[in-house]
Amino acid sequence: MAPRHQAPRGTRDLLPEESARWRVAESRAHGVLERYGYGEMRTPMFEDFELYARTSGESSDVVQKEMYRFTDLGDRELALRPEFTAGVMRAFLEHGLGGRARVHRLWSMGSVFRYGRPQKGRYRQFSQLNCELVGSAAPGADVEMISLFVDLYEAWGFTDLTVKVNSVGQPGSRREYGDRLRAALAPHFDRLSDDSRRRLEQNPLRVLDSKDEGDLAVLGKLAGKLPHMLDTVSAEDRAHWDAVLDGLGAAGIRHEVDHGLVRGLDYYTRTAFEVHDASLGAQSALGGGGRYDGLIEQLGGPPTPGVGFAIGLDRTLLLMEERGLTTESPDAVCVVAMDGTRSGVIAMVRELRKRFRVESDIEARGFGAQMKSAGKSGARFLVIAGEDEWKRGEVALKDSRTGEQKAVKRVALADELATRMNG
Numbered sequence: 001m002a003p004r005h006q007a008p009r010g011t012r013d014l015l016p017e018e019s020a021r022w023r024v025a026e027s028r029a030h031g032v033l034e035r036y037g038y039g040e041m042r043t044p045m046f047e048d049f050e051l052y053a054r055t056s057g058e059s060s061d062v063v064q065k066e067m068y069r070f071t072d073l074g075d076r077e078l079a080l081r082p083e084f085t086a087g088v089m090r091a092f093l094e095h096g097l098g099g100r101a102r103v104h105r106l107w108s109m110g111s112v113f114r115y116g117r118p119q120k121g122r123y124r125q126f127s128q129l130n131c132e133l134v135g136s137a138a139p140g141a142d143v144e145m146i147s148l149f150v151d152l153y154e155a156w157g158f159t160d161l162t163v164k165v166n167s168v169g170q171p172g173s174r175r176e177y178g179d180r181l182r183a184a185l186a187p188h189f190d191r192l193s194d195d196s197r198r199r200l201e202q203n204p205l206r207v208l209d210s211k212d213e214g215d216l217a218v219l220g221k222l223a224g225k226l227p228h229m230l231d232t233v234s235a236e237d238r239a240h241w242d243a244v245l246d247g248l249g250a251a252g253i254r255h256e257v258d259h260g261l262v263r264g265l266d267y268y269t270r271t272a273f274e275v276h277d278a279s280l281g282a283q284s285a286l287g288g289g290g291r292y293d294g295l296i297e298q299l300g301g302p303p304t305p306g307v308g309f310a311i312g313l314d315r316t317l318l319l320m321e322e323r324g325l326t327t328e329s330p331d332a333v334c335v336v337a338m339d340g341t342r343s344g345v346i347a348m349v350r351e352l353r354k355r356f357r358v359e360s361d362i363e364a365r366g367f368g369a370q371m372k373s374a375g376k377s378g379a380r381f382l383v384i385a386g387e388d389e390w391k392r393g394e395v396a397l398k399d400s401r402t403g404e405q406k407a408v409k410r411v412a413l414a415d416e417l418a419t420r421m422n423g
Helices: 018-034 049-056 059-068 086-095 139-155 171-191 194-202 211-222 235-250 278-283 313-323 342-352 366-379 386-393 408-423
Strands: 047-050 067-073 079-080 105-115 127-136 161-167 253-256 270-277 285-291 307-313 332-337 357-360 381-385 394-399 405-409
Touching: 018 105, 018 139, 018 313, 047 049, 047 086, 049 059, 049 079, 049 086, 067 313, 079 366, 086 105, 086 127, 086 307, 127 139, 127 332, 139 161, 139 235, 139 270, 139 307, 161 235, 171 194, 171 211, 171 342, 235 253, 235 270, 270 278, 285 313, 307 313, 342 357, 342 381, 342 408, 357 366, 357 408, 381 386, 381 408, 394 408, 405 408
Parallel strands: 161 253, 332 357, 332 381
Antiparallel strands: 047 079, 067 079, 105 127, 127 307, 161 270, 270 285, 285 307, 381 394, 394 405
16 A cells, blocks of 8 residues: 655655765765865755746746746745756845955755656756856856866766867847847748747747757757857957867866757856766766856846856766765774673763764664674674673774774774774
């Protein structure tokens, strides 16, 4: 009989063993972010709907099809966050961060919500890692963002990554490009989906971001024949673009130009990028981002450049698991006590837990039952508090990896464990 209540479609529960793998992956990410000098920003899970409508674009799929939008008891129109950047920039303005320093490096991590068709690795509530570099218009900021993205995935064990890059220009050049794209697609108008026909009139770049199979077939047949955004960008934007490519080359990051790459939100300008793992086939994109120099001004602030990216963590963890990339928790210790040592072991376990993950019996079970549980726990180290050893101020320490067992002075146990775990 199925349980009366189940998790809503498109959501899931993370059980303790899964959460442990997530913590390891998150810890590796925290290490990379700290070394790059990024600080954490935490924003609400819901904001005014109008914030997302203004920044994402009324014609975007996020606003038109995917946003969880609702009216609260105070008759306010709100939305669960579909992405982090808009909320982070709202907080940037609200708290006057621009007046505190010229450049800010920020990251956020948590749940985002989009209504879409649930599938393997993709959910309606999912976790995202978001990074922003605000205050610099230099090409070096774009290069740092892309380098950070690649280094995060390398910290998770991924190799052989390729960055696809394009320039989406600025509003003026996008209008010119839109006219060219509209003219190029006009003979194929009847073969496009209803959404793309509408987008062709309102925001032609959105056609390039379509996921409709019919649209993809049309675009595939026109590959190499459609106009390129890079042919319409200004000389200043072209110089920025060339400097980004030079910087990626200097950083040793493999990259290639993808003229069809556009991002799904309207606030992007100039550089857009996605990071790909070719071994994944058609679904090779690991995530992406780009520059958004007009976003803060659009929200009522002063002209402030920025660049950022987002990574879907659910799919990342799934890929890590499928590839056998290690997400093991730190080595654990399991303590087994005898009747005569049970009372003394309580204090020893509490002290060990200040430094290590420690499991111990709380039900006063016999030695055999404790040993059986220790075997199932997966703990690397087993500490046996035998009565005779305890009287000598010792315990037995066994390493399950090597099978080695030896007597260790209780006062030296913590240091011995630390040495072995770091060895």
